Every structure is written in structure tokens, then in C-alpha cells.
């Protein structure tokens with residue numbers, strides 16, 4: 102499934118150029134990269150003073166640096182490690198790059214002075230967000246938001262730039278992909294779908310009670326017409342009485 106989605110994303114060319122940045126200086130950091138995109142990981146502050154260090158992917162050595170010189174880089178063809186600022190840039194990410202990595206820093210006495218791990222998760226970017234709306238019998242509206250491709254999509258909604266209020270929502274919450282809006286809700290509705298490496302939104306002008314608005318307007322006009330005939334009967338109550346009598 103993931104492979105199929107990945108292929109689709111590659112064919113659409115969606116993830117090319119998606120670049121994410123991550124601070125990997127804390128032990129246990131969790132980084133995210135886009136499938137086919139680039140991740141820039143800050144592995145350390147400044148590496149130049151460190152005698153020797155190595156970055157491994159689950160026991161496999163990826164980078165080995167000794168005295169500020171890169172001795173080996175297994176990802177050489179698609180990555181750039183810059184010792185002077187400690188950043189590691191990996192291009193053209195694939196699913197297999199998603200793994201646990203660890204950094205070992207060896208001090209000048211030859212002993213390990215630091216060890217920290219980093220989790221890299223690869224996600225397919227969100228694409229093709231669609232909105233579909235359906236009017237319900239009481240003038241409410243059900244709106245569903247769907248997306249393709251993205252891993253772990255998270256949904257959020259706004260109306261004219263504000264989050265939806267409980268008064269506007271009949272069911273669903275601000276985080277679900279299907280919501281039901283109450284009557285009398287109108288404005289620019291935006292559904293945003295995001296995961297850790299991408300965000301796409303779709304907007305639609307909505308008005309949940311167009312039919313009811315027309316009805317009220319018509320009723321008001323009708324009432325006005327009615328009242329205009331009423332005053333004469335009020336002004337001349339006898340006439341109306343006579344009329345009724347007739």
C-alpha cells in the first residue's frame with residue numbers, strides 16, 4: 102500500500118523539493134522526511150573539535166569522521182555532511198531511510214563520550230484535497246474533506262479565518278474530516294490537511310440555509326403586503342365590520 106502511494110506521489114512529482122529540517126542534537130529526537138524529498142538534520146553543534154565520531158543506522162556505519170575529515174559516507178551519492186556546522190543533508194529519501202539512527206562520539210582518550218539516538222520517519226506528502234458538501238433536510242450541511250497520498254493526515258477547519266465554534270457545528274469536531282454545520286452558517290470554509298512534512302488546504306464558499314433565507318424573505322414580503330392592506334381596516338373599523346357583515 103505504502104509503495105503504491107509512494108509510486109503515485111513520485112509520478113505526480115509532488116514530493117520533489119519538499120525539504121524538512123530537524124534538530125537531532127537531543128537524545129531521542131524524532132525527525133520526519135518527505136518521500137522523494139530532502140531532510141536536513143542538525144547532528145551536532147560544531148564537530149571540528151571532536152576527535153572521532155560515527156553515525157550509524159541500526160548498527161550499519163553511515164558516516165565516520167576522524168579529525169575533522171570524512172573517512173567514509175555510505176550515503177555519499179545523495180547526502181552531504183558538513184563537519185564545520187554539523188549538518189547532514191539527505192536527498193531523495195526513500196521508505197528504507199526510515200529507521201533508528203545513532204551517533205557515537207569518541208573522545209581523544211578513545212572512549213565513547215556521547216551516545217544518542219534519532220528516529221527518522223518517512224512520510225508521503227498530502228495531495229489532492231477535495232471538499233464535498235451535501236444539504237440536509239433541516240438546512241444543515243454535511244461537509245467532508247478527503248485527501249490522497251499523505252501518511253497520518255490531520256484535519257482542521259476554519260470559517261472566514263476562525264476555528265469553528267460549537268454553535269456552528271452540529272456534529273463532528275474541528276479535527277475530523279466530516280463535519281455537519283448548523284443552519285445559518287455561511288462564509289469561506291477551509292479544510293486543511295497536514296502531516297509532519299506537508300500541508301494542503303481547500304476552500305469553498307458556503308451558505309447552509311440559502312433555501313430558508315429565500316423563504317424568510319418571501320414571508321417578510323408577504324407580511325408587508327398583508328400589513329399594507331390592514332391599516333385601512335384599522336383606520337376605519339366600521340368599514341371592515343360592515344365588510345365582514347356583508
Ligand SMILES: *[C@@H]1O[C@H](CO)[C@@H](O)[C@H](O)[C@H]1NC(C)=O
Nearest residue numbers: 158159160161199200201202
Ligand atoms: C536492526 O537490526 C536488527 C538486526 O540486525 C534487526 O533485527 C532489526 O529489525 C533492525 N531494526 C530496524 C528498525 O531496522
Ligand SMILES: *[C@@H]1O[C@H](CO)[C@@H](O)[C@H](O)[C@H]1NC(C)=O
Nearest residue numbers: 143181183184185186187188
Ligand atoms: C551548514 O553548511 C552547509 C554547507 O556550507 C550549508 O549549506 C548549510 O546551510 C549550513 N547549515 C547551517 C545550519 O548553518
Ligand SMILES: *[C@@H]1O[C@H](CO)[C@@H](O)[C@H](O)[C@H]1NC(C)=O
Nearest residue numbers: 137178179192193194195196
Ligand atoms: C531517487 O531514488 C530512486 C530509488 O529510491 C531512484 O530510482 C532515483 O533515480 C533517484 N533519483 C535521483 C534524482 O537521484
